[in-house]
Amino acid sequence: MTSIVAVTAHDVRFPTSLSMDGSDAMNKDGDYSAAYVVIHTDDPEVKGYGFTFTIGRGNDLCVEAARQRGLPLIGRDVDEAVADLGGVYRDLASDSQLRWLGPEKGVVHLAMAAVMNAMWDLAARRAGKPLWRLLVDMTPEQLVDAADLRYLSDALTRDEAIGILTDLAPTRAERIADLEERGYPCYTTSAGWLGYSDDKLRRLLQEAVNEGYRHVKLKVGANLDDDIRRLRIAREVIGWDANLMIDANQVWDVPEAIEWMKHLAEFKPLWIEEPTSPDDVLGHAAIRAAVAPIGVATGEHGMNRVLFKQFFQAEAIDFCQLDAARLASVNEILSVFLMAKKFGVPVCPHAGGVGLCELVQHLSIFDYVYVSGSLENRVTEFVDHLHEHFVNPTIVRNGAYVLPTAPGYSAQMFDESVATYTFPEGAYWASR
């Protein structure tokens, strides 16, 4: 028997604000950070790694919340726990005192994501499989038992969920073979940060085209003239056959979003991302009606499954951009995938930051193989930053994620990276 003996949480921050990587209309100077969780067992070979993602200040709040979230795990038998990750999730979520601080949103929910991500990593390692394969090998009933369906039964019943997961079973193997052949398609945001010069933008876009990307994304929303100039450059470089997406990072009110988009429509964006408050279901629905055929996308700040349920019910979005470190891990993400399938909305997960690509590739692969069965209108974000800190980094070839093969959720960072960038006492920060 192997038992969990400790759950440690680490405040790891990378100084990305120095290079303006990640700059957009709302977030001018983020330091990409992870509240990084390690689940320790009495076997030094058996550990689980997970994290949530933040952009700097306040990462310490998530670290402390994750430490508190993880306390009920201590003493549990590993094999019993990984065999019932739905039960583990419900046990952690049932802390009504911590629940008050959300419920199911903000710091305490980010901390749930970090801890449960580490539990899923532990489960996949224990099974000797990459996470996507662990999920693919689970039965529909096992998946639904793990999923958090609370508050969703007006949109998705348990029976419907099992039906969705059963429907595509006969062709699962074909889709795995398909992905092994060509990978899961991704798009790049590395070119389009707002803080980059026109020359750098042009150069990076050309590189993206050369690397085989068919989708690129630019940040917009700070200044209309700048947006028009940058989108013109983008179309010059990528042409009109490739897909151009734009992202306003929540800067607009609803009427402002509709008005601003009138001026950008000529560049035929595939989607406008985060046009307004991420909480505004009805606002997104109004924007979607006004800007069609331009699609509306949101989700990186989508706080929980109840919000996504409403986005689907209100027909408010064309693309669902769930985040692997904001939703409470696979348990909650399963529910969103299932609802997206039922309502016919493609899931194009948010990634970037630090480690989000490493996580999200597993989710998109699972979605295609087991839930959606389709790659149409599906493309997962990729940003080429900070992968060097991960033991099993994402590999992208020809604009597609290569299927991960190492056991786990790809969430483990190198010990040296954690030590160097731990805030504030790690070598990097201590020397500043």
Add this chain to the structure above:
Amino acid sequence: MTSIVAVTAHDVRFPTSLSMDGSDAMNKDGDYSAAYVVIHTDDPEVKGYGFTFTIGRGNDLCVEAARQRGLPLIGRDVDEAVADLGGVYRDLASDSQLRWLGPEKGVVHLAMAAVMNAMWDLAARRAGKPLWRLLVDMTPEQLVDAADLRYLSDALTRDEAIGILTDLAPTRAERIADLEERGYPCYTTSAGWLGYSDDKLRRLLQEAVNEGYRHVKLKVGANLDDDIRRLRIAREVIGWDANLMIDANQVWDVPEAIEWMKHLAEFKPLWIEEPTSPDDVLGHAAIRAAVAPIGVATGEHGMNRVLFKQFFQAEAIDFCQLDAARLASVNEILSVFLMAKKFGVPVCPHAGGVGLCELVQHLSIFDYVYVSGSLENRVTEFVDHLHEHFVNPTIVRNGAYVLPTAPGYSAQMFDESVATYTFPEGAYWASR
């Protein structure tokens, strides 16, 4: 010139779980707590006090978040700051790194509430007025400058807000005189906690009737047979002319809420409160359509103004129960009052916990005098717990809040209470 020299935050917890005060279907063992903020200036006579409310574990997260939220205040001139509380609010809210952790929800937003509550207290003390009077003496333009209208313009424009605030100006003095005469009507939840025995329930309900209350509220949702028995007792004691409200504290899915309420309809509740997830705008709208003429109420977990905007737009609620320590203080609450007026929804604020009654009385008074102009269907929660820890406690007479007269927002606790109940090192907790 008086300057802010420090913002301290204190983890104050009261052991209410011992007596089952506050027990309901979701929250079985809360320890009512405050992340209590003191703004210190270089004049020892000039301080501001505020807090957010939690139910125990995780209060430390709000305390640390409040400390971080308050840092930009240090060094500011007091008179300049209190003359521009809209500017102060926007300055604090503009921290994009902390914003990522919400945005505008959860721990970082609760911390904004605590800090801005202390700033409003400081402003009212500086003016020598109770907060409600400070607000009543502001012009419509000053109020709208202080309000957070971001993301609301599809529901409420600045001009509309000024119009609403101007409309009732001629009769403001009459309403102040009216309240000075009879107070602001309240209802009591003290009788109805789920953990109380039938005998205690009956006794407390009789006391409420004897004290002049025309509204009482009971917790429901844990067990249908218990609910029916307890509601029958309630109607026996209070009769059928008094108003009976019930509160499920988010335990149901949408279809379950509708089904359960069929069995409680015979007791003619005025409202069902928190029937499902507090985030579920469309779910509340569906429940409301199904349970009419029973009203639907929610808001104590209403995370921000964007959520309330949607409750109004979707016609999802009959009663708006905003919380003075969850919304980001007067700045955000002003916007909710204004939208409620425009959409014709009465605001019946949540209170109870620790200190929420002390805050919320000011808000309801302001609402009646300046915004709603009506007491119809309006009643503010009152729970008779923990007032003894406040320097200027709420006074309730004949089922109505007596107008506060002391300068400030009534948020100051006795130093001895803070010291005794500071967690974990205060005398009470250290001895356990």
